[in-house]
Amino acid sequence: MPEGQRARPQPTPETMHFWEGTKAGELRLQRCNSCRKVYFPPRPFCPHCASREVSVFRASGKGRLYSYVIHHRPVPGFTPPYAIAVVELDEGPRMMTNIVDCPETPEALQLDMPLEVAFEKMDDEITLPLFRPAKG
């Protein structure tokens, strides 16, 4: 087991829907009702057209490995070497994450490999959206 605990996110009023979603096993994104663009990270208005008319929706949880590094030094909550990755979601936005159920090696971590969300409970309030190689 790695020593210590990873940095804990602190939800804010503008991001609460995201963390309530992961707790319920849903990856939630936002879409602008005016220009229809999907965006992340959460905010109560559209970063493309500034409309305040936006909706929260459940994303597919699918994406592809967009880029990463494999960190070789110790960080609380992690056992090096471990990958710090960016996934590009099928809906468009990118997000930082970690990859699970996969060797953390350059050979195993091929860019553009399909990924799917794997929720990991941190505590009663926070569940993190990690990603694993897509099945099938």
Place this chain on the structure above:
Amino acid sequence: MKPKSIAIVGAAETTELGRIPNLSQIGLHADAALNAMKDAGIGPKDIDGVATAGETPVTIAHYLGITPKWVDGTAVGGCSFMIHVRHAAAALESGLCKTVLITHGESGRSGIARSRPAVSPGSLAGQFELPYGPMGPPTLFTIPVLRYMKTYGITEEELATVSVVQREWAAKNPRATFKDPITVEDVLNSRMIAYPFRLLMCCLVTDGGGALILTTSDRAKDFPTKPVYLLGTGESVETPMVSQMEDFTSSRAFRVAGAKAFDEAGITHRDVDHLMIYDAFAHLPIYGLEDLGFCKKGEAAAFIGERNTAPGGRLPLNTNGGGLSYMHSGMYGMYALQESVRQMRGVAPAQVPGAKLSVCHGVGGMFAASGTIIMTNEA
């Protein structure tokens, strides 16, 4: 800014670079400022504008005994000093003040009274990046690079070549921290930090500082130094989260700042005799060469590999050895500016013969911000 209306009339680094156990962060600011004032032949009572990052302008003005009529505390990372130069030029041109001091000091290695802003766990980076285990620039600045490498077919050997070429420049500089020649094999055999980045692809961590003094060009003749004129300036910002960059193969902030500076200067790339691109990591000169328009997309690594930026090449780049070999306190932009000034004064250790025009390009944060300054020694 009207080209050549503003001049740099004082420039200096701290007396020592590297490991400076007898000075705290503010002491490094002051040591550099005193050296720059001596260079310009003036004292604190002659200065009426202060810009700085790391410390606040309040702290620096009070510590040095300056009564400013204009201050700028823009703090967007290592390119803050390029942006200070740009803002100072605007302030001087519009008469807000007459003589500006810009200071930097950072106890990067010794860590004496170093200010390191913490990321709030409720900020967007605190919620959507920090939980995934990044630890500072080596794990964040490097995140886009595998995507760049796959897009353009760039190899780890080509990335390593950036460090090798810059060490050649450092070998010519007595003040450089690392001067011994290295090979691509040395780089690829050095300790893995964050794949694909190895130790010798990452910048140094040292103590130091630097300061600049600017005034209007009509007053430059009153100073003992050879004036270095500002020809064009640019600045921009993109995102505080590297994961949210629009394009992992290109920095929007680089493109915007660079294009604005070139446009203002009214120059073409062929006019450039000397180039500085802030190199916290080996990929930055590659992104910089492309985003500033010196190379087409995907061609900068080959451009460096073909020795165009090496000693004797047609576009001398990072002639002090850069953040990879010269020094890197944390906010390196000031040292890139200092080298451009030395080149324009004709006093650099690895002087580019006859150089008349220097482009100095900085980055702040992890592709978060950018500033570009174009200088000339021709009035």
